[in-house]
Amino acid sequence: KQELLWQLKGKENVTLDGRRIEIYANIGSFGDVAAVLQNDAGGIGLFRSEFLYLESEDYPSEEEQFQVYKKVAESMAGRKVIIRTLDIGADKQVGYFQMEPEENPALGYRAIRICLDRPEIFKTQLRAIYRASAYGTVSIMYPMIISVEEVDRIAEIVGEVQEELKQQQIPFGDVEQGIMIETPAAALISDLLAKKVDFFSIGTNDLVQYTLASDRQNPKLEQICDPHHPAILRLIRLIADNAHREGIWVGICGELGADLTLTETFLNMGIDELSVSPGLVLSVRKKVRETKLGEKYN
Ligand code: PEP
Ligand code: MG
Numbered sequence: 298k299q300e301l302l303w304q305l306k307g308k309e310n311v312t313l314d315g316r317r318i319e320i321y322a323n324i325g326s327f328g329d330v331a332a333v334l335q336n337d338a339g340g341i342g343l344f345r346s347e348f349l350y351l352e353s354e355d356y357p358s359e360e361e362q363f364q365v366y367k368k369v370a371e372s373m374a375g376r377k378v379i380i381r382t383l384d385i386g387a388d389k390q391v392g393y394f395q396m397e398p399e400e401n402p403a404l405g406y407r408a409i410r411i412c413l414d415r416p417e418i419f420k421t422q423l424r425a426i427y428r429a430s431a432y433g434t435v436s437i438m439y440p441m442i443i444s445v446e447e448v449d450r451i452a453e454i455v456g457e458v459q460e461e462l463k464q465q466q467i468p469f470g471d472v473e474q475g476i477m478i479e480t481p482a483a484a485l486i487s488d489l490l491a492k493k494v495d496f497f498s499i500g501t502n503d504l505v506q507y508t509l510a511s512d513r514q515n516p517k518l519e520q521i522c523d524p525h526h527p528a529i530l531r532l533i534r535l536i537a538d539n540a541h542r543e544g545i546w547v548g549i550c551g552e553l554g555a556d557l558t559l560t561e562t563f564l565n566m567g568i569d570e571l572s573v574s575p576g577l578v579l580s581v582r583k584k585v586r587e588t589k590l591g592e593k594y595n
Contacts, residue, residue, distance in 0.1 A: 302579040302580060302583060303579070305337075305579045305582050305583055305586070306336075306337040306579070307337060308582065308586070309586075310339070310581075310582050310585050310586070311585065311586065312564060312585055312586070312588045312589060312590055313586070313587070313588065313589040314589050314590055316564055316590055318564060318568065318569065318570065318571065318585055319339050319340065319342075319548070319569060319570040319571070320338060320339055320570070320571055320572075320573070320578050320581050320582055320585070321338050321339055321340040321341055321342030321343075321377070321379075321548070321550075321570060321571070321572040321573075321578075322336065322338035322340075322341055322342065322572060322573060322574065322575040322578055323341070323342060323343040323344075323345070323550060323572050323573065323574055323575075324341055324343070324344050324345070324369075324575070325344075325345045325347075325348050326348045327365055327368055327369055327372075329575060330369055330372045330373070332575035332576065333373070333575045333578075334372070334373075335575070336575045336576065336578040336579055337578065337579070338376075338575060338578045339376060339377070340373065340376040340377030340378065340379070340434075341369070341373060341376075341377065341378045341379060341572075342377075342379055342498065342548055342550050342570060342571075342572020343379060343381055343438075343498065343550040343572050344369065344378060344379060344380045344381060345381055345384065346362075346380055346381055346382065346383060346384075346422070347383065347384055347385055347389060349361070349362055349365060350383060350385060350391050350394075351385070351389065351391060353391075353393075354393070355393050356393060356418065356421070358421070359421045359422075359424050359425045359428075360425075361425075362421070362422060362425035362426075363424075363425040363428045363429055366378075366380060366425055366426055366428075366429030366435070367428070367429040367432045367433075369429075369433075370429050370430070370432045370433025370434070370435050371432050371433055373433055373434070374433070375433060375434055376433075376434065377434045377435075377436060378433055378434065378435050378436070379435075379436040379437070379438055379473075379475065379498070379572075380426050380429075380435060380436070380437055380438070381437075381438050381439070381440055381477070382409070382412060382419065382422055382423070382426075382437060382438070382439055382440065383408065383411070383412060383418070383419075383422060384407070384408040384440040384441065385407060385408070385411070386402050386403070386405055386406065386407025386408060386411075388402040388403065388407075388514075394411075403503075403506065403507075403512065403513075407441060408440040408441035409439050409440055409441050409442060409447060409451070410441065412439075413447065413450055413451070413454075416454055419454060420454060420457070420458055423437070423454065423455060423458045424458055424461070424462065426472070427458060427459065427462055427469040427472060428462070428467060428469060430469045430470035430471075430472045431468040431469050431470055433470075434470070435470060435472055436472060436473035436474070436475060436495075436496070437455075437472055437473070437474055437475070438474075438475040438476055438477055438496075438498055439451055439475075439476050439477065440477045440479065440500070441477065441479065441480065441503070442476045442477065442478070442479075442480070442483050442490070443480050443482040443483055444482070444486075445486065445489050445490060445493065448476060448490060448493045448494065449493070451474075452474075452493070455474065473495040473496060474494050474495050475494055475495055475496035475497060475498055476490060476494050476497060476498075477497075477498050477499070477500045477503075477550070478490075478497050478498070478499045478500065478504070478536050479499070479500030479501075479502070479503035479504045479507070479551070480503070480504070480507050481504070481507055481508050481532065484504065484532040484535060484536050485532075485535075487535065487536045487539040487540065488539040488542065488543075490539075491539050491540050491542065491543035491545055492543055494545065495545055495546075496540075496545050496546045496547065496548070497536060497540050497545065497546075497547040497548070498547075498548045498549070498550045498570075498572070499533060499536055499547065499548065499549045499550065499551060499554075500550060500551045501524055501529065501533075501549060501551025501552060501553035501554065502551040502552055502553075503551070504529065504532065504551065505522060505523075505524045505526070505529055505551075505553070506522065508526070508528050508529060508532065509521065509522055509523070509526060509528070509529075524552075524553045524556070525559075529553075530562070533549070533563075533566065533568075534566050537566045537567050537568055538567075541567055546569040546570065547567075547568060547569055547570075548568065548569055548570030548571060548572055549563065549568055549570070549571055549572070550572040552573075554571040554572060554573050554581075555571070555573035555574065555577045555580075555581060557580065557581070557584045560581065560584045560585060560588060561588050561590070564585070564588060564590055565590060565591065
């Protein structure tokens, strides 16, 4: 079976009736890039940057981060690399952050909330990412967004970073700015958010957990934490419609993106990109190539 899939390397992600989609891969460290290339993903749709912080004894420096992002960007040789800024919280503990224990870590002090509260940490990462953007095609996305105010504040900080780099004559490229849509709040105001960013990436792992009020890590809730719940599909459709109304692209980087029973549904919704584990890229390509959509999407 694997050999049959390998025959799909180099082939396009296009349905029988000509609709194209991007299929990218998710990575957690530089070590995963080999698998991304081996499986012929069109880019990296989610680079979880947490490992840099989790593996470290202290805050990773700008230079340390820059070296890793640069290596990934160079290895991808012009293919898109979407780096997600720090997404830790009380569930992914990092000693040196000295975070207090919380009763509801999933609802707690985490991700973009920490970055906006401690902009020196955020700026260090942004500078590293911007510097790496001179060596490939780099985009940034921000996790756990719930409001327009957060996106406005991020844009201010990004503007400061760009200004500093210019003053220091440090080169950087054009960096697309995106946000993860992984809270019901972000989904419901996606019309407003779409005016502010270049793309959306739907984080279904968290979107399911927050929409269904079901802890994604609790094995007892496996039946209840159902990503096929109609509420989830309605939200995804709403997000896609709002993105396209503003002319921006929308992808899915949560695990649901690799669910082959939904590939046709996602294509029909107009989803532009699916980002999946490297090992699943060719299975999704196969599914797309076997799919025929309705007239509306020709
Ligand atoms: C998600 O929430 O769907 C996602 C892709 O991010 P993570 O799994 O890292 O929370
Ligand atoms: Mg998430």
